[in-house]
Amino acid sequence: MSDIEPGAVLFDLFGVIARHQSEEGKALLVAAMGATDDPTAFWNAYWDLRLDYDRGGLDGPAYWRAVGDRLGLDVPLARISALIEADIESWRAVDPEMVALVERLASDGRTIGLLSNIPTELADRFEKDNPWLAAFSVRAFSGRLGMAKPEPEVYLWCLDRMAVAPRETLFVDDRTENVAAAEALGLAGHVFTDRPALEARLS
Known part of the structure; x- marks a missing residue:
């Protein structure tokens, strides 16, 4: 763990902000x-x-x-x-309380990014239907990039475009293997379970 408290946050989408399949x-x-x-x-x-x-x-x-x-x-x-x-x-359902948290972080001046393993057809529709995605300075969808978590290159791609260092960034995902891959690159990691636990980590 870095001695610098992460200010930037890189979010997973499904299982964190959006819900898994109904x-x-x-x-x-x-x-x-x-x-x-x-x-x-x-x-x-x-x-x-x-x-x-x-x-x-x-x-x-x-x-x-x-x-x-x-x-x-x-x-x-x-x-x-x-x-x-x-x-x-x-895959369309979202958690409105998590959306509100994302928007609050953005309005507070936090650098936030989105990294999701998601095919192009789903990414296109999700962006069309969810204008709140504009809160993210970077939106990385694997189907468009040709790489996916937990490959290290996709995390580095996000950090480069967010203009933040690994030690300045908290990665949030509901899959432990994806969080472990981020931590191996020097990011702080949080395995998402619920909003209150994440808010406590961010405070």
């Missing part, structure tokens, strides 16, 4: 794929292939065709469009 949204995705007979196999394929989609190695159609291939299902273009839309919808 159960209703997850059910709609399984139905859109036609995988209701074996949802476990669907989710195994979804997550096994997700990092390549998140970091831009696969676009939406290629990702959903790969998921279909893993399940032995044909995925025509109309179904791909429905799957992309259902996937976006499943």
Whole structure:
């Protein structure tokens, strides 16, 4: 831990400010794929292939065709469009209290950035629907950058554009492996559990 108290904050998005997939949204995705007979196999394929989609190695159609291939299902273009839309919808919810915290930090003059493993289609829609994202001086979405947490380069990309040193920055994420990767680079880390604990860390 640095002897300098971090003033800048680099946030994860989902599981911190935005919510993880809703159960209703997850059910709609399984139905859109036609995988209701074996949802476990669907989710195994979804997550096994997700990092390549998140970091831009696969676009939406290629990702959903790969998921279909893993399940032995044909995925025509109309179904791909429905799957992309259902996937976006499943990730749309945000935590209004965390949004308020982000906006308060920005208004207080803190340098804040956003680093999220998120595919381009979802990033585009999320930015369109959430004008509060303008509070972040830097928004790093893995699908646009071609790199993703916990790769060290993506943290360094953010720090460079935020114009802050690692020891001046607190990284907030709900995944311990992502926080550990940031700490290995000299950032302070906070594994997010809830807003009050984060506010106590920031005070």
